[in-house]
Amino acid sequence: MENFEQIDTCLGVYCHVPFCAHRCSYCAFYQEQPTRQLIEKYLATVEMEIDLLCVKSPFDTIYIGGGTPGTLPPDDMARLCSALVKNNGMTKPAEFSVEFSPATVKREKIEILKNYSCNRITVGVQSFDQKTLRTLGRRQSNKQVFDACEIISSCGVENFGIDLIFGVPGQTIGEWIGDLSCAIDLKPKHVSTYNLTFEEGTALGKSLMEKMICKKSVEEEANFYLRTWAFLKENGYAQYEISNFCLPGFESVHNSNTWRMQDWIGVGPSACSQYKNSRFANPPSISKWMKNVENGNLACKNPEIISEKTLVEDALIFGLRMNEGVSISKLKNRFKNVDFGRWDAIFSDLDQQNLLQFSEGTVKLTDSGRLVADAIAVEILAV
Ligand code: SF4
Known part of the structure; x- marks a missing residue:
C-alpha cells in the first residue's frame, strides 16, 4: 500500500x-x-x-x-x-x-x-x-x-x-x-x-x-x-x-x-486501521512500534485483506448495535458480491422472537434484541 x-x-x-x-x-x-x-x-x-x-x-x-x-x-x-x-x-x-x-x-x-x-x-x-x-x-x-x-x-x-x-x-x-x-x-x-x-x-x-x-x-x-x-x-x-x-x-x-465500516487510520502503538478492504495494526509495544517506524516498516505494508463477506458481517454486527439499524439496501449497493440471502432465516427468526424489526430495507434490534446483541452477533457469524 x-x-x-x-x-x-x-x-x-x-x-x-x-x-x-x-x-x-x-x-x-x-x-x-x-x-x-x-x-x-x-x-x-x-x-x-x-x-x-x-x-x-x-x-x-x-x-x-x-x-x-x-x-x-x-x-x-x-x-x-x-x-x-x-x-x-x-x-x-x-x-x-x-x-x-x-x-x-x-x-x-x-x-x-x-x-x-x-x-x-x-x-x-x-x-x-x-x-x-x-x-x-x-x-x-x-x-x-x-x-x-x-x-x-x-x-x-x-x-x-x-x-x-x-x-x-x-x-x-x-x-x-x-x-x-x-x-x-x-x-x-x-x-x-x-x-x-x-x-x-x-x-x-x-x-x-x-x-x-x-x-x-x-x-x-x-x-x-x-x-x-x-x-x-x-x-x-x-x-x-x-x-x-x-x-x-x-x-x-x-x-x-x-461502526458503519467507514475507513480509519490508526497512529501510535497498538493502534489498528481499516482502509479499503484491509486491516492492519501497530504492535502493542512502544519500542517495537518506534523501531518499525524508524525502519519504514509500517503496519500498512502487511495488511490483512478483508473479504467483502467479513466486512458485511462486521457492518451488521456493529450496525445492529446502533439504534438506526442497518440499511440492507445500502450495504447491498456497497458490497455487490455478497449473498445477503444467507442471513434471511436468522433475521426472520429474530423478527418472530421480537428481537429485531425489518422495515423498508432496514434491520434494527428491539430493546430485547439489544440485550442479547452479543448472541445475535454469534449467529450472524455462524452462517
Ligand atoms: S489504566 Fe487503562 S483504564 Fe485506566 S486510564 Fe489508563 S488506559 Fe484507561
Missing part, C-alpha cells in the same frame, strides 16, 4: 497515546508510565509515522485516545495536534475528539486544543461513588470531575461527554442510578455507559478469582441496561448505540463512522 487516497467515503484518524500515570485495576489496554524521554520519542515517532503514511486527503474526523492523552503536558499536546492537523491543511475536521481523565484537565491544555480545532472532549469519570472508584483502582475526587467539566465548558468546548462504568462488583442499582444522576447534573452533551468486562490477568480479575466473586447474573445485567436506557431517555438523552447516548445532534461522528 503506497499511500492513502480517500475519495468517496469518510476517513478518520485515531491516535493512541499510550501513557497512564498508574494502571486502573480493570485495565487490559496497552499503556506505559510517561517519562520525559519516552514522551519525546513518542512524539517524534508519531510525526514520522504520519509523514510516512502520506495520507492524500484531509481527515474527516480526528480522535486522540489512550491511555490517558491528558497526561501530555501542554507543549506536547500542541505538538501532537500539530502533527495530526498538518495533514488537513486548511480543512477543519468535522469532529476532533480528545479523551481526558478528570485530574489531567487543565485550562491551558483545553485552550491549546481549541486552537487546533478540537471540538469534542470526553472525560473518563467512570463513577462518582468512592467505593466503586476504589474497586476500579481509579484515583480521583469528585471535585476534580466538577472542576474538569467547569474548565471544559468555560473554555467554550460545548460538546463534552462523560464516560461511566456499570456492573462493578458490589455496585448496587441505586448507586449506579446515582452515578447517572450526578453525570447529567453536569449537563454533558454525551454520555457513554460501559458494562465492565473482567479481563483475565488484570488486578481486578485476579482479585475476583481469589475471592470467588462472580460477575453479575444475566438478569442483573439486563436490569442495569434497562434502567440506564429508561433513566437517560427520561432525562432527554437519546440512545444511538447500545452504550452511547446524547442530546440531539451530538452523536460521536468518529465512532459512528467506524
Whole structure:
C-alpha cells in the first residue's frame, strides 16, 4: 500500500497515546508510565509515522485516545495536534475528539486544543461513588470531575461527554442510578455507559478469582441496561448505540463512522486501521512500534485483506448495535458480491422472537434484541 487516497467515503484518524500515570485495576489496554524521554520519542515517532503514511486527503474526523492523552503536558499536546492537523491543511475536521481523565484537565491544555480545532472532549469519570472508584483502582475526587467539566465548558468546548462504568462488583442499582444522576447534573452533551468486562490477568480479575466473586447474573445485567436506557431517555438523552447516548445532534461522528465500516487510520502503538478492504495494526509495544517506524516498516505494508463477506458481517454486527439499524439496501449497493440471502432465516427468526424489526430495507434490534446483541452477533457469524 503506497499511500492513502480517500475519495468517496469518510476517513478518520485515531491516535493512541499510550501513557497512564498508574494502571486502573480493570485495565487490559496497552499503556506505559510517561517519562520525559519516552514522551519525546513518542512524539517524534508519531510525526514520522504520519509523514510516512502520506495520507492524500484531509481527515474527516480526528480522535486522540489512550491511555490517558491528558497526561501530555501542554507543549506536547500542541505538538501532537500539530502533527495530526498538518495533514488537513486548511480543512477543519468535522469532529476532533480528545479523551481526558478528570485530574489531567487543565485550562491551558483545553485552550491549546481549541486552537487546533478540537471540538469534542470526553472525560473518563467512570463513577462518582468512592467505593466503586476504589474497586476500579481509579484515583480521583469528585471535585476534580466538577472542576474538569467547569474548565471544559468555560473554555467554550460545548460538546463534552462523560464516560461511566456499570456492573462493578458490589455496585448496587441505586448507586449506579446515582452515578447517572450526578453525570447529567453536569449537563454533558454525551454520555457513554460501559458494562465492565473482567479481563483475565488484570488486578481486578485476579482479585475476583481469589475471592470467588462472580460477575453479575444475566438478569442483573439486563436490569442495569434497562434502567440506564429508561433513566437517560427520561432525562432527554437519546440512545444511538447500545452504550452511547446524547442530546440531539451530538452523536460521536468518529465512532459512528467506524461502526458503519467507514475507513480509519490508526497512529501510535497498538493502534489498528481499516482502509479499503484491509486491516492492519501497530504492535502493542512502544519500542517495537518506534523501531518499525524508524525502519519504514509500517503496519500498512502487511495488511490483512478483508473479504467483502467479513466486512458485511462486521457492518451488521456493529450496525445492529446502533439504534438506526442497518440499511440492507445500502450495504447491498456497497458490497455487490455478497449473498445477503444467507442471513434471511436468522433475521426472520429474530423478527418472530421480537428481537429485531425489518422495515423498508432496514434491520434494527428491539430493546430485547439489544440485550442479547452479543448472541445475535454469534449467529450472524455462524452462517
Ligand atoms: S486510564 Fe484507561 S488506559 Fe489508563 S489504566 Fe485506566 S483504564 Fe487503562
